[in-house]
Amino acid sequence: MVEIVGLISGGKDSIYNLMECVRNGHSIVALANLKPPKQQEELDSFMYQTVGNNLIDIIAKECLQLPLFQIEIKGTAESKDEHYVESSNDEVEDLYNLLKSVKDSIPTVKGVSCGAILSTYQRIRVENVCSRLGLVCYSYLWMRDQDTLLQEMITSQLTAVIIKVASMGLEANKHLLKSIQQLYPVLKSLNTKFGVHICGEGGEYESIVVDCPLYKKKINIEDFNTIIHSDDAFSQVAY
Structure with a gap:
């Protein structure tokens, strides 16, 4: 058993990877999150989901009842090549500072849960930070077939709702706050017709998990405001 800190955005991938860590016998002892600067709900980051933060x-x-380590994103994507080159002003260094604070506070932590599925860019950077801190990256979703994976999430009693749409065929008034269970037929159809990533790996949508077997309490979203970022006729962006 390895003591693990879970990198979470609140989305289905990061939470489901926590479930997989537990299923594989590991212990989640803390959570870590990078939040957007004040007054910014949605940040155009190469690395981090910030909507729903x-x-x-x-x-x-309340849901996972675990200690949370959280710092603000200060950097930007300076090193954009596939292989990361350390730069003090890069947003990856915010992740380094975050995980270092976890390790300093909980020295028994030896692993990091990361929900990356397809992004080599993201995984290389998380692994770079982990190697510098002597941590092991656990990415159980990596390169899984997305259709199979999404169905597995649904059958595992994970309930995630869509909180951002940014793809052809997804609309704010029809699809925001719908669950992945409800939207699976739509996502499957869009994947077949247009090659849309069924798990949203192309940025087609973002989600937030409102219930899963690890949660002690369920989240009920009763009030929300919709922000239309771009009302493009072919691909609306809204959250």
């Missing part, structure tokens, strides 16, 4: 405290403290 206002629910991270609830997920950590």
